[in-house]
Amino acid sequence: MNIKKDFCLLPFNTFGLKVKANELAIITSVDELHALYKDGKLKNNNLLILSKGSNVLFTQNIEGLVLLNQIWGKEVVYEDEDTVLLKVNSGEFWPALVDYTVNMGWGGLENMTDIPGKIGAAPIQNIGAYGSELKDVMVSLEAFNLNSGIINEFKSAECKFGYRTSIFKTKHKGKFFITSVLLMLSKKPKLNLSYKPLSDAFTGIDTDSISIQDVSRKISEIRNSKIPDPEELKSAGSFFKNPVINKNKLNELTSLYPNIPSFTLSENKYKIPAAWLIEKCGWKGKRKGDVGTYRNQALIIINFGNASGKEIFEFAQSIKKSVITKFGINLEFEVNVV
Numbered sequence: 010m011n012i013k014k015d016f017c018l019l020p021f022n023t024f025g026l027k028v029k030a031n032e033l034a035i036i037t038s039v040d041e042l043h044a045l046y047k048d049g050k051l052k053n054n055n056l057l058i059l060s061k062g063s064n065v066l067f068t069q070n071i072e073g074l075v076l077l078n079q080i081w082g083k084e085v086v087y088e089d090e091d092t093v094l095l096k097v098n099s100g101e102f103w104p105a106l107v108d109y110t111v112n113m114g115w116g117g118l119e120n121m122t123d124i125p126g127k128i129g130a131a132p133i134q135n136i137g138a139y140g141s142e143l144k145d146v147m148v149s150l151e152a153f154n155l156n157s158g159i160i161n162e163f164k165s166a167e168c169k170f171g172y173r174t175s176i177f178k179t180k181h182k183g184k185f186f187i188t189s190v191l192l193m194l195s196k197k198p199k200l201n202l203s204y205k206p207l208s209d210a211f212t213g214i215d216t217d218s219i220s221i222q223d224v225s226r227k228i229s230e231i232r233n234s235k236i237p238d239p240e241e242l243k244s245a246g247s248f249f250k251n252p253v254i255n256k257n258k259l260n261e262l263t264s265l266y267p268n269i270p271s272f273t274l275s276e277n278k279y280k281i282p283a284a285w286l287i288e289k290c291g292w293k294g295k296r297k298g299d300v301g302t303y304r305n306q307a308l309i310i311i312n313f314g315n316a317s318g319k320e321i322f323e324f325a326q327s328i329k330k331s332v333i334t335k336f337g338i339n340l341e342f343e344v345n346v347v
């Protein structure tokens with residue numbers, strides 16, 4: 010297959026960074042992966058799998074081979090009165106998939122409306138929003154083993170899903186090219202309004218009259234009020250994960266900051282909004298050169314012009330240091346730094 014040399018990745022990262030790949034192969038089918046494996050292109054090579062680039066920060070040019078995922082297509086493999094099993098190839102855009110399922114009246118993805126990126130990247134960090142995560146609807150996935158050239162199936166439990174993580178972000182990082190995902194959706198949707206801003210948005214409305222289309226539209230409105238259009242302001246969405254702390258740490262912080270928000274995950278695990286921590290450290294709307302945080306959401310770092318990946322990384326590191334100093338909490342990047 011045709012491998013492009015010295016390829017500019019500007020169209021394929023939402024931070025708008027002008028980095029180059031030494032080599033790039035556009036993958037439109039599993040057969041092309043097999044061909045690359047047969048030709049020895051996947052062995053002993055510095056590989057990077059790239060989808061839409063909506064969750065990546067490039068800090069340098071890529072010396073190895075970039076596999077650009079453009080495997081399109083989806084199909085219903087089974088359905089009955091209650092459920093639909095939908096197989097989605099990994100190059101499909103997530104927002105378009107959610108719109109499709111919502112319009113079909115199939116419940117399960119509506120709370121994840123407008124999350125940027127492609128299907129293939131979704132299981133890697135177990136994407137989620139507004140009280141729902143991919144693990145809630147994913148049955149299994151198929152992935153091309155870059156070392157053996159074999160397609161492997163992973164059941165949902167085998168993916169070791171956690172908060173914005175999976176086995177493909179830990180033990181199997183960089184070892185598999187996810188080719189398709191199998192989702193179980195409901196023809197009789199049950200609304201998930203557990204996320205407070207979402208439930209607040211429907212205050213006073215009879216839940217029996219709320220449809221998944223209503224939920225999707227409301228989430229789109231909420232997201233648009235907080236997250237900038239990447240075509241206008243270059244970002245990768247939420248740069249940091251919301252930290253999870255234990256009860257002792259929460260009690261310590263509450264004694265110092267009585268209004269600190271928290272969400273109970275279990276008896277001894279509590280999630281703290283990273284945006285609140287960052288804002289309390291004075292970073293909301295702060296700018297240094299062409300890098301800054303979004304005026305409406307401190308969790309989002311913006312490339313306002315010609316910032317380099319290294320400048321964005323250093324800005325993010327400064328935020329991390331200030332949060333550690335003030336709160337004793339080490340923020341983790343949600344964005345993958347390359």
